[in-house]
Amino acid sequence: MRSAQGGAHEMGGRHISGAERLVVLQRLGKITQDMLERAFSHTRGSADFVNITIEAVPREIVKPVRLLPTRTVDVLDFTAGRAAAKSELLSIGVSNQAVERGMEQLVKLTDSMRGAMLVCAKTGERLDNTGMRGIRVSRMDSNDEDVLNQWMECQGLQGIHAREGMILATKVVSAPGVIAELCWSDDPEYVTGYVASVKGYIRFTKLKPYGSSLGGRVFFIRENSNVAELCKYLEKQPVLVTVPTEGEDL
Amino acid sequence: MRSAQGGAHEMGGRHISGAERLVVLQRLGKITQDMLERAFSHTRGSADFVNITIEAVPREIVKPVRLLPTRTVDVLDFTAGRAAAKSELLSIGVSNQAVERGMEQLVKLTDSMRGAMLVCAKTGERLDNTGMRGIRVSRMDSNDEDVLNQWMECQGLQGIHAREGMILATKVVSAPGVIAELCWSDDPEYVTGYVASVKGYIRFTKLKPYGSSLGGRVFFIRENSNVAELCKYLEKQPVLVTVPTEGEDL
Numbered sequence: 001m002r003s004a005q006g007g008a009h010e011m012g013g014r015h016i017s018g019a020e021r022l023v024v025l026q027r028l029g030k031i032t033q034d035m036l037e038r039a040f041s042h043t044r045g046s047a048d049f050v051n052i053t054i055e056a057v058p059r060e061i062v063k064p065v066r067l068l069p070t071r072t073v074d075v076l077d078f079t080a081g082r083a084a085a086k087s088e089l090l091s092i093g094v095s096n097q098a099v100e101r102g103m104e105q106l107v108k109l110t111d112s113m114r115g116a117m118l119v120c121a122k123t124g125e126r127l128d129n130t131g132m133r134g135i136r137v138s139r140m141d142s143n144d145e146d147v148l149n150q151w152m153e154c155q156g157l158q159g160i161h162a163r164e165g166m167i168l169a170t171k172v173v174s175a176p177g178v179i180a181e182l183c184w185s186d187d188p189e190y191v192t193g194y195v196a197s198v199k200g201y202i203r204f205t206k207l208k209p210y211g212s213s214l215g216g217r218v219f220f221i222r223e224n225s226n227v228a229e230l231c232k233y234l235e236k237q238p239v240l241v242t243v244p245t246e247g248e249d250l
Numbered sequence: 251m252r253s254a255q256g257g258a259h260e261m262g263g264r265h266i267s268g269a270e271r272l273v274v275l276q277r278l279g280k281i282t283q284d285m286l287e288r289a290f291s292h293t294r295g296s297a298d299f300v301n302i303t304i305e306a307v308p309r310e311i312v313k314p315v316r317l318l319p320t321r322t323v324d325v326l327d328f329t330a331g332r333a334a335a336k337s338e339l340l341s342i343g344v345s346n347q348a349v350e351r352g353m354e355q356l357v358k359l360t361d362s363m364r365g366a367m368l369v370c371a372k373t374g375e376r377l378d379n380t381g382m383r384g385i386r387v388s389r390m391d392s393n394d395e396d397v398l399n400q401w402m403e404c405q406g407l408q409g410i411h412a413r414e415g416m417i418l419a420t421k422v423v424s425a426p427g428v429i430a431e432l433c434w435s436d437d438p439e440y441v442t443g444y445v446a447s448v449k450g451y452i453r454f455t456k457l458k459p460y461g462s463s464l465g466g467r468v469f470f471i472r473e474n475s476n477v478a479e480l481c482k483y484l485e486k487q488p489v490l491v492t493v494p495t496e497g498e499d500l
Binding site: 048050052 | 258275278279282283286287290297298299300301302303304305306
C-alpha cells in the first residue's frame with residue numbers, strides 16, 4: 001500500500017504512508033481494511049490517493065530469516081542519538097566518510113521518500129538512481145503475528161513502528177551486500193530511530209526533533225556489491241521473519 | 251480494482267476482473283473486501299495480481315445522472331440475440347456498416363479487454379488507440395444502493411452483472427458524443443448482453459454462447475466527436491446514478 005496527498009505519487013502527490021505485508025489469503029481482507037484506515041488517518045495527513053497492489057507469492061520461494069536481536073539505547077536528545085548512531089555504524093565497519101555523508105543525505109531531505117537510499121559503506125556515495133522515490137523494501141512479514149506481539153511485549157516494545165522497523169530491518173540485513181541500515185521515521189510523533197546490522201537492531205530513543213515529518217532510510221552497502229541483484233532481493237524476495245519462541249536463545 | 255492471472259496486466263497477465271465504485275469513505279473498507287473476494291473467486295479464474303486504486307473525489311464535482319429505463323428482450327439463442335441487438339442499434343442511428351464492423355470487432359476478440367472500444371457510429375472505424383487495453387469507464391455508482399436493489403427487484407432484475415451494467419451504461423450514454431453501447435460479458439456463465447442508448451438499457455437474454463469467456467464493450471460515437479474529451483469524461487468524471495423512487499416515472 002502507498003498513499004499520497006494531492007494526487008498520485010507519479011502525479012506529484014506528497015507521500016503520506018506505505019505498508020508492506022506478506023499474509024495468507026484468508027487474512028487479506030482484514031489486513032487491507034487496516035491499511036486503508038491507516039492511510040486515511042495518518043499523522044502526516046490524510047491521503048486522497050491510495051494504491052494497493054496484491055501479488056500471489058508461491059510458498060516455496062519464501063525465505064525464513066531469524067529476527068535480529070534488539071536493544072534500546074536511551075539518549076537525551078536527537079543530537080546525542082545521532083552521535084550514538086554514528087558510533088554504532090562505525091563499529092560495524094561503515095567508514096567515517098560514509099557515515100557522515102549518509103546521515104547528511106538523510107538530514108537534508110526536504111520531503112519523505114517512499115523508499116530507501118543505497119549508499120556505499122566506504123565512500124558514502126549514493127548507489128541507486130531512484131532519486132526521491134528510493135528503493136522500496138517489499139514482501140516481508142513476521143511468520144506469526146501473535147508470537148511476535150508476545151515477544152515484543154517481553155522486550156518492552158510496542159506499536160506499529162517498532163514492529164514494522166524490526167521486520168524490515170531483518171530483511172534488509174539479510175540482503176546480499178548490506179552492512180547496515182540507518183532509519184528514523186517520517187511520522188512527526190515518532191522520534192525513535194535505529195541502526196540495524198548483523199549485530200542487531202539497535203534503537204535510539206531520539207534520532208530527530210519531535211514534530212518533524214522528515215524521515216527516511218539509508219542502507220550502507222559493501223563496496224563493489226551487485227546493486228541490481230540487491231534491489232531485486234529488497235523489492236521481490238519474499239521473507240518471513242521467524243520470531244524466537246520462549247526459552248529459545250536469540 | 252483490476253485483477254489478472256499470470257502477473258500484472260502490464261507484465262502480460264491475463265485480465266480476470268475489474269470493478270469501479272464511487273462511495274463514501276465509511277464504506278470503503280467493506281467495498282474493498284468485497285472486491286478482493288470477487289477477484290479471488292471469479293468464474294474466469296483466480297487472480298494472482300490485484301491492483302486497487304482509491305482516489306478522493308470532491309462531492310461538488312459529482313454529476314447526478316438518471317438511471318436509464320430498462321427493458322428485457324427474450325431471445326432463443328445468441329444468433330437471434332445478436333440480430334435483435336443489431337436492429338436496435340440501427341434504430342438508434344448507428345449506420346449498418348458501423349453496426350457490422352463494431353460487432354465484428356467484439357466477436358473477433360481473442361481475449362477480454364479491461365476497457366471498451368470506441369467505434370465511429372458512421373464508419374465503424376476504431377477511434378481510440380488503446381489496443382487490447384481499451385477505455386476503462388470509472389468513477390460511477392448508484393447514489394443509493396438499497397433503493398437500486400429495491401428497484402431492480404421490482405423489475406425482476408438481480409445480480410452484480412445487471413447492476414454494474416446499468417450503472418456503467420447510464421454513465422456512458424450521458425457522455426458527450428456517445429450514441430450507443432453494445433456489450434456482452436466476459437463471464438463464461440453470463441450470456442445476457444445489452445444495447446444502451448437514450449432510448450434505454452435494452453437487455454437481450456442471449457448475446458453469446460454459454461461457456462465463452464470472451465466479452466467486451468463497443469461504444470458507438472458520433473462522427474467528429476472530440477475523442478480526448480470523451481475519454482476524459484468516461485475515465486474521470488464522477489457520476490452518481492439516481493434511481494427513480496416509488497411512484498416516480500422513469
